[in-house]
Amino acid sequence: MERPVLLCGLGRVGWRVLDSLRAAGLSVVVIDIKVDPSDPRLAGVTALKGDCRRHELLEQAGIKDARGIVIVTSDDLVNISTALLARKLNSTTRIVVRMFNQNLIARFGGAVKNTVALSVSALVAPVLALTAVTGDALGAFKLDDGPRQISELVATEDSELIGQRIADLAATHGFTPLAFVPAHGDPQFLLNVNGSATLTPGDRLIVCGPPAALQKLLQRLRGDLLAGVKWAGTVRRWVRTARRTLLEVDLSVKIITPVLFITLLISTLTFRYGIGTAWGDGLYQTVSIIATGGELHGENKPEWAKVFISILKLAGAALVAGFTAILTNYLIRARLGGALEMRRVPDGGHVVVCGLGNVGYRLVQELIAMGERVVAIDKENDGPFFETVRRMGVPVFVGDATVPEILRQARSDSAKAVIAATSSELGNIEIALLVREMGPKQRVVVRLSEPEFAEAVREAAEIRHAMAVPALAAPAFASALYGDSVQTLVSAAGRTLVIIDLVVNDADDHLNGKSLRAIVLDYALLPVALSGRDLNDVRGYRLKVGDKLTIVAELPDYERLLRLQRPAAVxxxxxxxxxxxxxxxxxxxxxxxxxxxxxxxxxxxxxxxxxxxxxxxxxxxxxxxxxxxxxxxxxxxx
The missing domain is CATH 3.30.1390.10 (Ribosomal protein L7/L12, C-terminal domain/Adaptor protein ClpS)
Known part of the structure; x- marks a missing residue:
């Protein structure tokens, strides 16, 4: 009997992980506190209802013989407790645990042996960021010399791809073909992709390569070439800042300030033309009387002057007290830092991130690492990442991104892309529609939860980049069962492809001394990087200790390699x-x-x-x- 994989938690992420485990052909036992074993979506899956922290339930699920356990509930404490209990019951099984707390991710995995802690936000942020910058990304992984993006190229009727050979395109644009899906014919994958094939209308080509190279090609194919970051002149930016500062002043401050200055003007005119003092003396006498309650200098004062000075003292005291109180209250509540952010917002070419939660913060990090100019919007100024993002040099506006004026202040209409990454799906849809109103061709990346809903948004609302976060993250949880070397899984043309780092750790490693070419052919692996070496110059190369080989493979082929299943020697x-x-x-x-x-x-x-x-x-x-x-x-x- 095949050893099962235990899946704890059937939330939004859990269902997607279940789909990935099924796609990998694994036997799954589900444990969830609310699961309905009769749910038709669980056909062929053993489902147990209850708390996954109960040792008797884990034993009933088969923890002692399990090949691995994936824990993806929405509570860090539940996940950690279950992981520790599972390790107690089975000291060797692989444990993959979901974490929200960023500080615990690396530490927990290092403290508990054969355990991998993963964060959904860290997994999806690279894909969302690449989609925003390049306009298209099926997945992403990292090599020693930088990230790699997986995208799909579609040969439309008027595309520049028509009539070109796959091998020529790959050499020109620096990408590696992963799959070729002709409009008429069977799909070709990895080593079987025919480099001499000529693209025709309707053909699809799935490739991986450096984001910068793919970005230029994808933008040219879509006809949406974008200029770099555009900056307004210094004067214009400071005028914009001053305008917003004035707009943020409270109405009470706007009323009492002119009243105070009108009073000063009237009093100065009275002293100048009624009593005959000089302009400077008149202003000085007025300020002295209002501020200190002092007397008018001079011995002879007309009766009307005494009455005027008395009224001025009373009115001045009230005005000064009111002005001081109202202005002090405004300054305490004012968000003048937000007004000053206006001068740091480009006129165009930047990326606007709406929402600074876990996903939003990771997005900002990824975009900055890619060299992009970022502007952020968040409802609250006391979030855990607010000040951190500001210290990274990112302008942050405090406000609701579903308000058009806030989006305009962030120059969303001329941005390279807008990412709606708040925790509210309805809010994200609203942001996307508002941005599309500002510019019908504006690129908007929308964070959603359900793949079906995301597909409906893409088709009905024509928002191309509506992406379901759980569906993006789920393959990584499934791939982590196979070892730390697996970077991610990608669904391409109906097949599951896995990106893996194979490391030759020591002389006893089963890969040590093996021919690279023979391994690649026997296990149908597509190499994409080898310890900084040029893959075009590895004839007769045999792997040695310290080598790291990054490959793309179909999941069954990788399993054969992992289990050391030697191909038939006939x-x-x-x-x-x-x-x-x-x-x-x-x-x-x-x-x-x-x-x-x-x-x-x-x-x-x-x-x-x-x-x-x-x-x-x-x-x-x-x-x-x-x-x-x-x-x-x-x-x-x-």
Whole structure:
């Protein structure tokens, strides 16, 4: 009986993880406090209702024989408690646990052996950020020299892709083809992608490459080339700042301030023309009387002047007291920092992030790492990431992003992209529609929860980049069961592709000394990076300790490699003919492959065709054939 995978928690993320585990062909037992075992969506899955922190329920689910346990409830304490209990009940099984607390992610995984802690926000932020910058991303992973983006290129009727060979496109734009889905014909994946195929209307090509290179191609294909960040002049930015500052002043301050200054003007005019003082003396006398209650200088004062001064003292005291109280109250509540942010907002070419929760904060980090200019909007100024983001040099506006004026202040209409990443799905939809009103072609990335709802938004509201976060994160939880080396899973043309880092740790590692070419062919792996080496120059290369090989594979093929399932060794290489110039090289191969002396090798080579070697895997035979073909030796594999 196949060892099961235990899945604890069937929330929004849990359902998507279940789909990924099913796609990987794994046997699953679900534990959830509210699960209905009769739910038709659970067909073929064992479901247990109850608290996953109960050891008897974990034992009933088969924890002692489980190949792994994935814990994805929405409570960090529940997740940690379940993980510790599972480790107590089974000291070797793989544990994958969901974490919200950013400080615990790395620490918990390091403290509990064979445990991986993952954050949904950290998993989805790179994809959302790449989608905002490039306009399209199926997934993302990281290499030593930077991130890689997985995108789909569609050959439309008027596309520049029509008539071009896949290999030529890959060389020109620096990407690696992962899958080719012709409009008429069967899909091709990884090593089977025909590089000489010419694209026709309706063909789809799934590729991975550096984001910067793919961004230029994708933008050109869509016809939405964007300029860089645009800045207004210094004067214009400060005028914009002053205007917003005045708009934020309370109405009471706006009323009492002109009343105070009108009083000063009237009093100064009275002293100048009624009593005959100079302009400066009149203003000085007025301020002295209002501020200190002092007397008018001079010995002879008309009766009306005494009355005027008395009234001025009373009115001045009230005005000064009221002005001081109202202005002090305003300054205490005022968000002048937000007004000053206006001068740091570009006129265009930046990315606006709405919402500074876990996902929003991760998005800001990713965008800054990509060299993008970011402007953030958040409802509250006391969130856990608010001041951190400001210290990163990002202008942050406090306000509701569903209010059009707030979006205008962030210059959303001319931004490169707007990401609606608040915790409210309704609010995110509203933000997207408002931005589309400002600019019908504006790129908007919308954070949602349900894949079906996201698809409806994409089709009905024509918001192309409505993305379901749980669906994006779920494959990573499933892939973590296979080891720390798995970066992510991507669904491409109906197949599940996995991106893996294979590291040769020591001399006893099963990969040490193995031929790279043979492994790639035997297990249908597509290499994308090797310890900083050029993959175009690894002929005859054998893996050694310290090497890190990043590959893309279909999940069943990776499982075969992980389980050390050796491919069938039933192939043999037959030499049909060879030129005289290849005699020496071929004789060396015969002696090495057949383990014979020089005379015996010559005798074997004199009787064509002859079997050079047998009992080889398909990859080993193909590698040997490729080596001989470079010497013009004609061979075949049987």
């Amino acid at each position: 192939s043999r290489v037959i030499v049909d003919t060879f030129p005289a110039t290849a005699t020496g090289v071929l004789a060396t191969h015969v002696r090495l492959q057949r383990g014979c002396a020089v005379e015996e090798a010559s005798a074997i080579m004199s009787q064509l065709p002859f079997v050079l070697n047998e009992g080889l895997t398909r990859g080993e035979a193909q590698e040997l054939t490729e080596q001989l073909e470079r010497e013009k030796v004609v061979t075949r594999i049987e």
